[in-house]
Amino acid sequence: MTSSPAPAARLARPLIELREVEKYYGDYYALRKITTDIREGEFFSLLGPSGCGKTTLLRCIAGFEDISGGHLAIDGKDMEDVPANKRPTNMVFQSYAIFPHLTVEENVGFGLRRDPSSKEDKARRVAEALEMVGLKGFGKRAAHALSGGQRQRVALARALILKPRVLLLDEPLSALDKKMREQMQSELRKLQRQVGITFILVTHDQEEALIMSDRIAVMFEGEIAQLDSPERLYRRPISRKVAEFIGIMNFLPAQVLSTGPQIALDVAGLGQIGIDAEQCPGTPRTGEASVGFRPETMTVLYDGDPEPTRGKVAQGTVEEVVYFGDMSYYEVRLEGVEKPVQISMRNVVGRPVLPRGSRTRIAWEAGALVLFCEPKG
Amino acid sequence: MKRRSFLRSEAGHGLLMLSPTALYATIVMAAPLVAVFVFSFMTPGYLKVVWTFTLNNYAKVFSSPIYTALLGRSLMTSGVVTAVTVLTAFPIAYFISFYVSPARKSLWLFLITIPFWTSYLIRVFLWKVILGYNGVINSAFLGLGIIHEPMTFLLYNMNSVVITLAHSYAPFAILPIFVALEKIDRSLLEAGQDLGESRFMTFIRVTLPLAMSGVVASVLIVFIPTAGDYVTPTLVGGANGQMIANVIQLQYFKLGDYPMGSAVSITAMAVVTAMALVFVFLNRRFLRGPK
Known part of the structure; x- marks a missing residue:
């Protein structure tokens, strides 16, 4: 179900242990009692909107910020009195922090000064690190003559050459253009598998987190709202807030009639249905609730299409259609629901896009629904 | 059109x-x-210039020991002043840039310029009051019983010239260094520590090289004018604190020898320019100063 883990992840022992880690500035809490483990060899992402504390948490792990409370251990060793330069972590900064007065080579070899190996050995390792990030032959260039993508690679090589236990990445791709970003996403993922080092990525881009991570911690207001694999996070978000932050989710008001292994619901526009308890990631209880589903889990049926064997059908009207070439995006008003729901469909030859105003049937599977029993917000 | x-x-x-x-x-x-x-290439005549070309003036500058000695002393004094000023200015600039909260930085810079509110001449005279035989320092030390007779090495020699000039030029040295330090991206310093260096080594390997542009500017701004300073040695220099500018003044206004004064001026200018260029070159070559 999840993507194949990196080889080292099989050990799955916690490399970083966070126990009730707090950080406050005066009476402003940046981190509130964060308790979690980050495993050896995994690609771990901290995802959240700006100001959620994700960068603060990263900087606490790096040692640039002291934690105000709780415990932080790396590799079983408490980090309380360990300064940043003694920690087994290295960081790729958001601004890349390439030393402008040094060449590419000197930047990459910066951390090797205290290394006892010979000059030739160091030069060879610098060359290897540059080759690994695709900058072979760039060693003699001045750092200020590099493009954004190249700076990024230098920053990566400079950190990885020290073979850290953990590589910390602070929004490393946010300054790149879209194409470069996509390329670096896949390169970073490959690089992480290749070197087997634990990566912790801070990002506000949910797509980036989904593409790259083994596990994602979604943070809001200094707390981890949900920590899960990308697929679990997308399919079973724990709250409406998480659901809204990751991808698009449609919500329908619902009434929970009974709970148990099967939950009986009355959903506006879909009617009375039963779902598995597994489809409610929170605590199910009777009363007002809402039901969510992703745009691609519903299908707009054409006239004459047979009803699906599994799953159900609802009635609706096409309010809006956007044609995207490979995909079409529909806004469909379900009967008895005011806000139209969004449905995305892959376009198929011989099936023209339905015009606005069409009366249509919507097919859906009960397994695609997620039930949120939290108080209405 | x-x-x-x-x-x-x-x-x-x-x-x-x-x-x-x-x-x-x-x-x-x-x-x-x-x-x-x-x-400087004309023949001297009292209070006027005789318009015949000669190299005699320059020959005199380089042959008579008084000019070379005074030029040497000027460069020496100015070199010491520069070293003292820049070395004391750096910690001040560093403190303002790194430890003063951003909201208070301009206040600090404003405070540094306060000495400029009084005239240069008055500031030099004040140093006389502080360093003199019956001055502030001597009276205080005598009163405290630390010394039993006034110290005479404070005033009317090179020490007093250095102290006075270093004080006068401090803001000129602080500001360029401050600007250079302000421009340093703070994440570079974190990167230095992240890559295993202590705060001190990060300062040596990152902060200092990046601040060199400001240090070079400070050195030039202090060295060039102090080498030719005339007021300070006149007032607090005494007989042994005289500098090249004093002899130029003597040639022009006391002896009325314009060509000779001009030749000394041009020589002094040439030497200072040459030294400044050598300094900038060395800095670029070995310390990776501004490119």
Whole structure:
């Protein structure tokens, strides 16, 4: 179900242990009692909107910020009195922090000064690190003559050459253009598998987190709202807030009639249905609730299409259609629901896009629904 | 028609806007310099210049020990002043840049300029009051019983010249270093520590090289004018604190020997320029200063 883990992840022992880690500035809490483990060899992402504390948490792990409370251990060793330069972590900064007065080579070899190996050995390792990030032959260039993508690679090589236990990445791709970003996403993922080092990525881009991570911690207001694999996070978000932050989710008001292994619901526009308890990631209880589903889990049926064997059908009207070439995006008003729901469909030859105003049937599977029993917000 | 289009062009506008300043600079800077340069090759006559070409003035500058000795002392004094000023300015600039909260930085810079509110002459006189035989320092030390007779090495020698000049030029040294430090991206310092260096080594390997542009500017700003300073040695230098500018003044206004004074001036200028260029070159070559 999840993507194949990196080889080292099989050990799955916690490399970083966070126990009730707090950080406050005066009476402003940046981190509130964060308790979690980050495993050896995994690609771990901290995802959240700006100001959620994700960068603060990263900087606490790096040692640039002291934690105000709780415990932080790396590799079983408490980090309380360990300064940043003694920690087994290295960081790729958001601004890349390439030393402008040094060449590419000197930047990459910066951390090797205290290394006892010979000059030739160091030069060879610098060359290897540059080759690994695709900058072979760039060693003699001045750092200020590099493009954004190249700076990024230098920053990566400079950190990885020290073979850290953990590589910390602070929004490393946010300054790149879209194409470069996509390329670096896949390169970073490959690089992480290749070197087997634990990566912790801070990002506000949910797509980036989904593409790259083994596990994602979604943070809001200094707390981890949900920590899960990308697929679990997308399919079973724990709250409406998480659901809204990751991808698009449609919500329908619902009434929970009974709970148990099967939950009986009355959903506006879909009617009375039963779902598995597994489809409610929170605590199910009777009363007002809402039901969510992703745009691609519903299908707009054409006239004459047979009803699906599994799953159900609802009635609706096409309010809006956007044609995207490979995909079409529909806004469909379900009967008895005011806000139209969004449905995305892959376009198929011989099936023209339905015009606005069409009366249509919507097919859906009960397994695609997620039930949120939290108080209405 | 063509003239009109030139005046309307961007270059024309630029030159027009520049011309008053350029004219001013020509009249008050370039013209006197040219005059001094021409004078230095002419034959001396009391209070006037005899218009016959000669190299005798320069021959005298390099052959008579008084000029070379004074030039040497000027460069020496100015070198010491520069070292003292820049070395004391750096920690101050560093403190303001790294430890003063951003909201208070301009207040600190403002405080540093306070000495400029009084005239240069008055500040030099004040140092006389502080360093003199019956001055503040001597009275205080005598009163405290630390010394039993006033110290005489404070005033009317090179020490007093160095102290006075270092004080006068402190803001000129602080500001360029401060600007260079302000420009350093703070994440570079975190990167230095992240890559295993202590705070001190990060300072040596990152902060200092990146601040060198400011240090170089400070050195030049202090060294060049202090080498030719005239007021301070006159007032607090005594007989052993005289510098090259004093002898130039002597030639011009006491002896009325314009060509000789000009030759000493041109020589001093040439030497200072050469030293400044050598300094900048060495810095670029070995310390990776500004590119």
